[in-house]
Amino acid sequence: MRILLVEDDDLLAQAVATALTKQNYVVDIAADGEAGWELISVCNYDLILLDVILPKLDGISLCRQLRQSGHQMLILLLTAKDTKTDKVIGLDAGADDYVVKPFDFQELSARIRALLRRGNTSLPPILEWGSLRLDPSTCEVTYADIVLNLTAKEFSLLDLFLRNNQRIFSRSAIVDQLWSAEKDPPEENTIKSHIKSLRQKLKAAGANYDFIETVYGMGYRLKALSNEQKCQKDQQETDLKQQKTLLAAIAQQRENFKVKVDSRITVLNLAADALRKGTLDVELRQKAEQEAHKLAGSLGSFGFPKGSLLANEIEDVFQNQKYISQAKCFYLDKLLIKLQRELEKAPVEQIQNLLLVISNDRQVVEELIKEAENQELQVKIATNLTTARNIIPSLNPDVVLLDLDIDKDSLKLLRELSQRSATLGGTPSPLPEIPVLVFTERNNFSYRVEVARAGGRAFLQKSMPPSQILESVSQILQQTCITEARVMIVDDDSQTLTFIQQSLEPLGLTLKTLEDSRYFWDNLTEFSPDLLILDVEMPNINGIEICQVVRNDPYWKSLPVLFLVDNLNTDIVEQIFAIGADDCISKTAKNSQLITRVLNLVKRI
Structure with a gap:
C-alpha cells in the first residue's frame, strides 16, 4: 500500500514515515501542498495523510482540489485544531477522516488500517487466498498455518496481489505501487528476483510454484483458485513481536526528535528576548509562531502531552497581532521555562485509555466497539456482573460503562466501584475511584437520583448514538487526569x-x-x-x-x-x-x- 504524507514538520514527517515503513507501507513525503499536488499527479496513492496548515497550498484547499479533479483516494487529515467547525470544514472538503495532533502513533496506524478497509469494503481485515493468510495489523503471513518469513518488499508484493486478486500487475505498475518516489526505480531483474524468492517461500510451505503466475507479455497475478476455497477466520490478537518492532521504531524516533527540538526552542527564546526588548520584527515573530505550532502538533506524539499544551499557549501569544503587555511577556517567559522543564522529563508512554463495557446487549456493544476504532479507546467487554468483578482487578480500567438493565444488582456494583479503596503500608488509603457511566432504557427521575447517590458520573440513554456515548466517556476521562498536578x-x-x-x-x-x-x-x-x-x-x-x-x-x-x-x-x-x-x-x-x-x-x- 502506498501512502503520501504531506507535512511541513520534517521531524514529525520522518518519524511517521519510519513507523509506517516498519508496517510495510511505501511512504512518500511532501513538505508543502504544491509539492503534494505534483506527486499525486505522477504517482498512484492508496491514502494521503494531509496536514491542514501547510505552506504554499493549505491542506483543506488541496483536499478540495483533489476531489474536484476526480481523485478518489482516501484522505486522512492531520489537524491541530480540535474544534467541530474545523472538522466539519475538512470533511465537507472531501476528507474521509481526521486525526487531531498530537496523535498516538499506534492509534494513527489503527485509523489508517480502518480507513483502508473502509476504502475496499469487500476486503476482510484478514486477507486470504485459499490456504494463504495475510494479517495487515501484525504483518504475519501463513500458508496452511506455516509462518512465512518474508522481507518487507515480499510482504508488500503479496499484500498488493491479495488486495487486487483479479488484477494483472506489470513490472511498471508494481514499481509505481511499491517504490517510493524519492528512490530510483529498480532494475527489471529486481522485480523478477522478488517474485522468484516469494514463489520459493510459498512452495516450501506447500503451495504450487505458480501460486503467483506469470501472464506473458502482461505481468503477474495470483493464480485462480481451483480446489482450494477462500476461508475467512476471526482476526487474531496483535502479534507481540511486530508490535515491539513498531514501538522500538517509535522510541528511536522520539530520541531523534528530542535531540533536534532544541533548535526550535532556541527560536522561541530569541523571539521572547526580542519581545522583552521591544525589537521583535514580523519575520522573527512569524518564525516563532510556526515553530510553536509545529511543537504543539508533535510533542504529544513523542510522549510530551503537556509540552504540546504549553507550545499551543506559546503559539497563541505570538499569534496576537496587538500590543503585548509586560504581563504577557512575563507569562511567555514562564511558559518557556515550563516547556523546557517538561522536555527534561522522561517521555510519557503512549497508552490508550481502557474502557470496560458491562453489557449483554450485543447490538449496542458492537456499535460501541466499531465507533471506538475512531477514538483513542481500547474496549473490553464483560457480559455479566460476575465476569466484571473478576476481571476488574487485573484490567484496572480507566472508565466503566455499565448497563443498568443487565442485572438487578447493577447499582450495587456501581457503589463498589465508586467507593473503591486499597491498603497502603497496612493503612487503608482511598484511591481515585473508577469512574462509572451508566446507560439504560429507563428514564425516570427517581432512578436518576439512585444512580447519583451510588456515585454514577453520567446517566445515558441506550437510544443515544454511540459517538455521543463515547464523547461522554472522553469527557469523564479528561476530568480524571489529575496525577500530573x-x-x-x-x-x-x-x-x-x-x-x-x-x-x-x-x-x-x-x-x-x-x-x-x-x-x-x-x-x-x-x-x-x-x-x-x-x-x-x-x-x-x-x-x-x-x-x-x-x-x-x-x-x-x-x-x-x-x-x-x-x-x-x-x-x-x-x-x-x-x-x-x-x-x-x-x-x-x-x-x-x-x-x-x-x-x-x-x-x-
Missing part, C-alpha cells in the same frame, strides 16, 4: 506538612513543602504549582499576605488557593474568601476530607 504546601508546622504529604502522595500528585514563608516567591516560580495550600498563621509572612501577593501578580492571579485554618470561625473564613481564597479546611479534618477538597480544586485546572 503539582501542589505546593506552605506551613511552619512540620507535623502538618508530614500529614499532608502522607495523605496526598498516594494519589500520584507532585508535592513541594515549605516551612519558611520568606522563601515563598523563589520556590513558587521554580516549582510552578497547579494548587497552593497555605497556613493562615505563620511567622514573618502569614498566609493571607501570601495570598494577596499571588492575587496581585498577573501570571499567578488565577492559581487555586486552599487555606488551612486552626479555627473555622466566621471572621477568619470571611477574611480568607475576601482576599481571593478558593476553599478552606480545618487542620483537624480527616485525611479523606482533605483529599476530597484537593481533588475538587485540581479537577478545575
